Amino acid sequence: MNLQDLRKYLEGLSNSLDRSDQALLRSRVQSLASVFPFNEYEYTLMFLLGRQVLTFEDYEKLRSDYISANQYLSLYGLAPRIFGEIWAHQHLMDLDNRFEKPSKQVDPNYEGEYDLWIQSVRTEVKTARAINTRIRGDVVSKALKYGSPEPFWMNFQQLKPDRCDVFVFIGVWVDSIVYWVLSSQEVRENKHLSHQHRGGVEYQIGVTEKNISLFDEFRVTPSMVANVVIRKGLSY
Numbered sequence: 001m002n003l004q005d006l007r008k009y010l011e012g013l014s015n016s017l018d019r020s021d022q023a024l025l026r027s028r029v030q031s032l033a034s035v036f037p038f039n040e041y042e043y044t045l046m047f048l049l050g051r052q053v054l055t056f057e058d059y060e061k062l063r064s065d066y067i068s069a070n071q072y073l074s075l076y077g078l079a080p081r082i083f084g085e086i087w088a089h090q091h092l093m094d095l096d097n098r099f100e101k102p103s104k105q106v107d108p109n110y111e112g113e114y115d116l117w118i119q120s121v122r123t124e125v126k127t128a129r130a131i132n133t134r135i136r137g138d139v140v141s142k143a144l145k146y147g148s149p150e151p152f153w154m155n156f157q158q159l160k161p162d163r164c165d166v167f168v169f170i171g172v173w174v175d176s177i178v179y180w181v182l183s184s185q186e187v188r189e190n191k192h193l194s195h196q197h198r199g200g201v202e203y204q205i206g207v208t209e210k211n212i213s214l215f216d217e218f219r220v221t222p223s224m225v226a227n228v229v230i231r232k233g234l235s236y
Contacts, residue, residue: 001065001066001069001070002069002070002143002144002145002174003140003141003143006041006062006066007041009062010041010044010045010048013048013053013054014026014044014048014053016053017048017051017053021051025044025047028043028047029043029044045059069145069174069175070143070174070175071174071175072172072173072174072175072176072177073140073143073174075087075129075172076129076139076140076143076172076174077139077140083127083129084125084126084127085115087127088125088127088170089101089115089116089125091170092116092123092125092168092170092225092226093116095222095223095225095226096118096225096226098118098119098226098230099116099117099118099123099226100116100117100118101116101117102114102115102116102117102122107122113160113163113164114163114164115164118226118229118230118233119230119233119234120233120234121165121166121229121230121232121233121234122163122164122165122166122233123164123165123166123167123168123229123233124159124160124163124164124166124167124168125167125168125170126156126157126158126159126167126168126169126170127156127169127170127171127172128154128155128156128169128170128171128172128207129143129154129171129172129173130143130144130146130152130153130154130171130172130173131143131144131152131153131154132144132148132150132151132152133150133151133152133153134150134151143173143174144173144174145173145174145175145176146173146174146175146176146178148173150209151208151209152208152209153206153207153208154171154206154207154208155204155205155206155207156169156204156205156206156207157196157202157203157204158196158202158204159187159193159196159202159203159204159205160201160202160203161184161185161187161188161203162184164184165183165184165232165233166181166182166183166184166229166232166233167181167182167183167184167187168180168181168225168229169181169182169205169207169215169218171207177222178219179219179220179221179222179225180215180218180219180220181218181220181225181228181229181232182218182232183232183233183235186218186232187203187205190205192205192206192207192211192214193205194206
């Protein structure tokens with residue numbers, strides 16, 4: 001169940017209200033001021049509960065089903081820096097405690113040019129969220145389920161292959177997290193690598209529904225991320 005499915009479900013329940021309540025709900029939602037976590041969905045659910053169109057047991061099941069199908073949706077609401085740095089770095093360190101924050105103590109040459117250190121391997125972490133390219137709206141409203149037939153776009157950017165040994169690309173969908181591990185050389189040789197800015201020193205790699213299968217050779221399971229990073233980094 002995605003956000004569109006939830007909207008359709010609530011619209012179906014709303015249509016079972018009597019006409020005056022339908023008009024009242026529609027008017028209230030249209031003029032509603034929303035501040036997280038109070039929004040149109042929360043208001044509609046409370047309205048339907050109040051009119052006994054929806055039982056609390058129905059609400060609990062709906063909530064459970066939606067959360068299980070969208071366990072990573074909250075990541076779409078994070079600001080870019082928080083998502084790309086604070087969440088992503090800690091996420092990899094949680095996956096394997098051999099990842100650590102670099103410092104002069106572990107790498108005397110460290111100048112802030114990469115994100116994580118693991119057994120002498122300089123690791124750069126890049127993240128992207130799959131978004132539906134057919135619709136307009138904020139990032140959350142464009143979030144997609146893995147394997148969706150909708151066209152999607154995710155951009156791994158600010159790539160500087162000369163400043164690290166290995167890249168970990170983390171791709172996020174509402175129900176899945178995918179990990180790709182590429183050596184700096186593999187990034188340089190990737191045919192989808194392009195300049196992020198004309199004449200600049202930063203590069204980017206875009207992943208879409210058309211080319212995602214070409215990255216299968218770099219895809220790893222969560223438990224193998226660290227081991228593959230070490231293997232590729234030490235052979236760099």
